[in-house]
Amino acid sequence: MENREQVVNSFPNSAYMEEKNPWQKCGILVVAIFGIIAVVALVVILVVQNMPLTQKYKYGIVLDAGSSHTTVFIYEWPAEKDNNTGRAKQKHACNVKGPGISSYAGAPWKAGQSLRDCMQEVEMTIPRKRHAETPLYLGATAGMRLLNLKNSSASEEVFRAVSDALQTFPFSYQGARILSGQEEGAYGWVTVNYLDDRLKQGLKTTGALDLGGASTQISFVSTTWDGVEAPANSVTFRLYGNDYNLYTHSFLCYGKDQALKMALAQQTRSGPGSINDPCFHPGYVETNNYSKLYDSPCVSDRKPQGAPATFQHTGIGNFQQCQDVVRTLFNFSQCKYSRCSFNGVHQPPVEGLFGAFSAYYYVMKFLNLNDMPYPLHKVKEKIANFCATPWEKVKEQNPKVKLEFLMTYCFTGTYLLTLLTEGYNFTSEMYSNIKFIHKIKGSDAGWTLGYMLNLTNMIPAEAPDTPPLPYGGYVAAVTITALILLFIVLLAVCAFRPGCHKRPHII
Template sequence: MAEQREMKAKTPWHSGKVICVAVFFIAALITLVAIAFVQNKPIPQKYKYGIVLDAGSSHTAVYIYEWPAEKENNTGMVRQRHTCAVKGKGISSYAQKSSGAGQSLMECIEDAKGNIPADKHEETPVYLGATAGMRLLRMQDSESAEEVMTSVKATLMSSPFDYQGARIISGQEEGAFGWITVNYLGKNFRKAAGTMGALDLGGASTQITFVSGQSVESPDNSMDFRLYGNDYQLYTHSFLCYGKDQVLKLALEKRLMPVETSLEDPCFHPGYSEKKSVKNVFDTPCVHTINKEDMDKSFTHNGTGNFTECQSSIMKVFNFSQCTNSRCSFNGVYQPPIEGTFGAFSAFYFVMNFLNLTGHSLADSKRGLEVYCNTPWDAIKERHPTVKHKYLAEYCFSGTYILTLLENGYNFTFENWKHISFIDKIEDSNAGWTLGYMLNLTNMIPAEAPDTPLMPHGGFVTLVLFLTIFLLILLLLWYKFLGLPSCSSPKEVV
């Protein structure tokens, strides 16, 4: 027909085939976007929690740790979440009223309840480790020590947490777990450079721990650990009665015998004078030469402030004459040669930091202490008005003792003194034995099955590729059914 126009035939957009292709295209596109979103959605991290109470000689501290439920290399990735200082003295001070030991922990237990999610309370293990203060009390009065431990056990068992034990840990354990802490925090277990030794100083004991290249001659000073797939044989020893508080009593004992009415002490500042009871100063199993009849006496403690004489006085508490092994530190205790770097924490850090000597050489530290010890007591009090006089008066002694212990006791030299780092915290976690203790214990806690992505990475890539190809096919079908759009006007054919 003449009026018939010749046009390129096209499929209407609303035909069944076009609608079907559009539906499949939209569905495939939505599926692809949804899978990509779910696959890459951040996985909520599951955490476990643990509580360790450090019942030391002078105070108790409560540490809360957390770690991912999925462990890495058989060692839980533990970090310190919170800490609470128990008010009052250490639990060993409750020997005459044992019930007070458990009661003293209640405030920090309540604090822990608020820092751990409520739904995790029942599965959160709680441990208490008592150190040198309780070791001394057990030596002095085993019955009282048992009553104190019974009191703290009852308190922990009544808490909502999973009570796992309260015990007096050995000095070797304290040293070894401190070594684990400094190396874990320093990430040394993942480095080829080796581990760091640990130096710990408390009120009643001191510990030295390091990996020695030599075979350990004394089995009592050896401990084995397996961490991050590696085996470590440690040399470790704990010297009971050689913490800074107890060794002060030993040094005073040497100077006061026989018991007199006054004592001139070069380890205290010039002008320092304090009347003290013999019983209050020397009522400890570390002191053996004070007679019972002298315990009711008192003496006046006067300071003369002389670093050199103070060091000579402290040297008398060490015994360097006995050694049945190839080499010893002091008191006949075997010690292999010092190797590598060391982290010195607890009272090592607190005392040296107060004296501003943490970054000094051994020679400079001695010169600094010489000036400090010779400073008049009135000037020291004026310089530090907020520090309790009891603690302030002892810094000259404590600093001199630390230098003497490290140099003459542990055999550090002017050359390798620079290998000692005085540390308090590493990455917001306190240096000390409790973190190492927690790390060791988490190896015995089964790991939960981790939350995983929707599908494995390979499966995800395959599905995305399939959906992409499917979308391309749908686009081709769309083109086939509708054709390419044309911008030119149709021509009439007469």
């Protein structure tokens, strides 16, 4: 027995030996390789999935052919999100030099020629590879509506010249047409609420007030009106899964330029050789031509018989008297509905917030009344003081403003205030709900974006689908999966390690 112990003790490293497996080293190597490959692959997927990619965009072009000028807008949106969650936004705007296309009735070719500089600018702005697929639209508003009423053949010639010019550019030309007043108002409402994310999020919408040179539009959702009383003023939309019953109306001839013509026609209805106009500054004197004043369909039937060729137009600058003149442009006596705005047009009570754009914004900006909600009495006071300012002093204080615009701000300020408060029935309290806006999140307020969104079907009727997991949930799920995989690999490696499963025995 002693001898046996001595033998055992004399060979300590041979007494207990680990069971050897000839495939052990090979198995460990294989598991380790596959584990490393799996982990590396998962990390690569995560990095590639979340690395920033170069954003690709699609584009659309809309020409706003207004009564006084034309503006070319470029819109862009993410290429992979055409009508789902991608936001269309304004990339660029170009103001066409010269008057609106309706002014070229006597020389239609000039209407097309006037667009070329801006269109060449557009051609350089949009990537060349996107040219052929970029839709190009031209929408004409009240200026062309009036020309079409006055001379339909001239209107057709202008459109032909404009179309010929636009088709020379490498875009997908979709045609030119006259928008109805209802369309102009409705698309302006869509633009304002789309840019403010109210449609997508199902929020309470904002009303839209648009004032151009030849027409003005009011559009809003009323909770007290179902469209039955005046169906011609009703437009129904289903956008992002929500239904909107929109009240909208356009007043042709009630844009700022045509309203001024109507005010002058009212004061010259007897054919005088001179008038003292309270809507122009004291010291303003100009000789006007009767034929030019009455060349618009808005006033052509009022031209006095036997009037001289010209009349002297003298300003006296009185806000109260100017309001009296402006009030004569509205007919408040006739209404066959439960309630009306003016001229016998039905309108439910205004409610909620409103965005006022186009000429509303530019006039109120000039008068420094656009940045904050001034009380109505302060607005009247400021316009009254401006109207009473002598013409020479007004010119001296505003040397950079074109005289053709500067001389009309007293009238236009008085007009738009009267239109809002007495025409549309905004009370002193409701007036504070009007915000005078130019841009929303970098895009101009107006009908053009809403028009393009409608024609390209970019606003879905139903709410877009969302992924089953939000981005944060997706990352968490992948991370947990990676940790589980790593844990399994470690277990497998441990299983093959010599120290993890010793089975000693005596030799």
